[in-house]
Amino acid sequence: MTVVPVSAQLPDELSGYMADFVQHMASEKRHSPRTCDSYQRDLHRLAAWLVEQGSTEWRAVSGYDLRRYVANLSRQGLSGRSIARHLSAIRRFYQHLLRERRATDNPALDIRAPKSSKRLPRVADVDQLNALLDARPDDPLEVRDRCMFELMYSSGLRLAELASLDIDAVDCKGGEARVVGKGSKTRLLPVGRKALEAIAQWLPVRAGLAPEAQAALFVSRRGDRLSHRSIQARLSRWGVVKGADQKLHPHMLRHSFASHMLESSGDLRAVQELLGHADIATTQVYTHLDFQHLARVYDQSHPRARRRNSRDHDDQNTGQEGNA
Template sequence: MPDALSRHLTAFVQHLASEKRYSPRTCDNYQRDLFRLAAWLIAGNNTDWGSVSRHDLRRYIASLSRQGLGGRSIARHMSAIRRFYQYLLRERLATDNPALDIRAPKASRRLPAVADVDQLNHLLEAEPDDPLEVRDRCMFELMYSSGLRLAELASLDVNSIDAKGGEVRVIGKGGKARVLPVGRKALATLSQWLPVRAGLAPEPEPALFVSRRGDRISHRSIQARLRRWGITRGADQKLHPHMLRHSFASHMLESSGDLRAVQELLGHADIATTQVYTHLDFQHLARVYDQSHPRARRSNPLDDEDTR
């Protein structure tokens, strides 16, 4: 890649990591998407970020669509490009942001699957067969109890949990910390896991959840263990961490109807994210409508007795 393209792209990714404190995974995603744009520009003999026009980016979107990328993936690409050009403008390496007024094709809205409450209770109440399954049940209880992301669960340390206060402190996206309640079932499984952990983890290891070797468990291992748990316990759908988080949000929202509270629990900066992430069934919405709207509430039967 020509130095004129790679130098500024590399500096931008470093800016995201050091100044914005984005996670390594997010930085990698930005870098991958922008390298793809750079390769497309090079194929068209363009080696200057400052000369990219809106017309160029519209052609780029069309090429991504022809390659089979969906609206959601293209929107992610455009978000990365917009953010990159904001950086270039700040550094006076570009005179405008060609991505500002360009929108990706509309993505179809897909809601992740939700586990049934009764099925989740059945799966989480199954007795573990060995020490590692004691750990597994504790992990899954905690994910469902507090709506944790996979990365948040994996990064927990022993001192992240206040068992007496029934709270867990997590570091979410963008390095933002939040304190979440922990249910009594999750606390009970934690009290079973900690003695097992003491026999696996060396003294200096801070991680709450460790592997058989005693080091912090990986994201991939958590995913594999949850899938295995579902298969051996007879789940009728494939289990994965995102399903537990989404089930937490959906079940909380269906019971409380408090979107703002669920937003805080999930750690979403924008309530629009919560609205997309969670859903209410129509019966619940209809019930809320009937109870709340002044023109929908059923009147007092006595009020219906008009003067006849």
Template sequence: MADSLPVSLAAPLTDFIQHLASETRHSQRTCDSYRRDLDRLAGWLHQRQFDQWHRLNAHDVRRYAADLARQGLSGRSIARHLSSIRRFYRFLVREKLATDNPALDIRAPKSGRRLPKVADVDQVNHLLDANPDDPLEVRDLCMFELIYSSGLRLSELAGLNVDSVDLRGGQLRVLGKGGKERDLPVGRKAVAAIQAWLPVRAGLTGDAEPALFVSQRGDRLSHRSIQSRLSRWGVVKGADQRLHPHMLRHSFASHMLESSGDLRAVQELLGHADIATTQVYTHLDFQHLARVYDQSHPRARRRRQDQHSGPGCEDRK
């Protein structure tokens, strides 16, 4: 797309992506995401004969968001586009290529909350207790045990190296969103699965390959391959719904919360920066949050005890 744009649109966009990569050290995936969003906006501007970024105003941004909605994008996707535009214009204002940020007060339309399906505990146990039939299924079982054991994202699983895992300590270190590392516990079933996989892995690749999960060719397994193998596992082992990595991660979060009621711990395990993300992710409603608050907060406990003591209690002053 950038090749067909006038230099006045393409050059600032290229400079912005370089700024993200070099100055703010965003990952290549994040830079590519910004590039796709802003290429789409640049193409929209070019079709309307805009040749300078500073010509875009708030009315134009609203029209653009409306066009995205007409093209079928969800409210969440439109919100991501608007976030990319706001970030880009902060850069343009800093570089004196624009005088204001036209997307600053524009909000995306709300869309219904979409949550992945959750497998119940019995379903997960049935799938993970199935015996592998060949060496690659030994690997597959190990991957799926790890996702469910530690609540890993697909990217975190694919990025694991052999030295990421401490089998004796029962933990692993993952690289999460924003390049943040976190240490996670690994359950005994997952530890056993890794111990079964490592000898098989040694027959597929040499010491030069750091990846924990490798293909038949001996190189790091891709995201797409992991998704495909999990889907295949579900079909072969008799799952009653389509399996994907996010569903296992979501099941981990839901089952952990149901058992512990500890929202903050689940937030840490999932690597969420904002606890509100965990609230949505685990189907929590306000009433559940209120119960957790009442049971946990010392001032909330004091208030409840006061109420039980009756209106004549001397503590009420």
């Protein structure tokens, strides 16, 4: 797949307006640096493609051009979801250009991404997850790792929420954590008994690593706040060392939290609040996971639903031979 480097040279007509937009999203819309970087990469990719097509003006881009661009992204292997993200960035960019009188219309308004099959999130088995989290840490960094993973599974944290968690955001006596989620929205989450025990074991270790001015709850060997990539790598390592039969990643713990909570409680609204989803439709994906579990139980248990196994088939054939 061809990826256009962000450092590639673009005509001033294209790059200047794009830089203004990214600055607008950062300073006035208060979007996170990560979101702004995503906008910049997506728009830069479009701009580089336009240059290849001989176009150097944003106002000259038509709906036909964008349809060709979408087809090009699809040929390069991007999923429908990724293309939809690209189009969202382009629509917002043209809204900005219209307000600044640098464009006369928004050519992305009627463009839709190709549909892709809806993939359900992978969920870890409850018993296996319990065994992995009950595994004994072998060194101080593993004490930290188990604490991170206990907390992520206990409260359904996103990777970014865990990485940005400060030590004063966790109330161990009250059994709760104050988390800043998407859109800088704060929510208060319960923290389970096992996670609180893991935090109590980690805090003395942390004290020997982090300088007094460090606010982060989870720090590296050098006392710095742990990066997203480091957390991902440590979770993957934990799975390998402790004997998981599938690769572990942070979102799997969040998905597992949501699915296991919904399976036990059936309270979709409560799970929505715990996950910090603005739209309950986002949470409803877990009802499909829960239904899959129920369907398996039904297939295995209902006498009129069970598929005959080979033994049943053999018994039936024996009976037929005896009656013959």
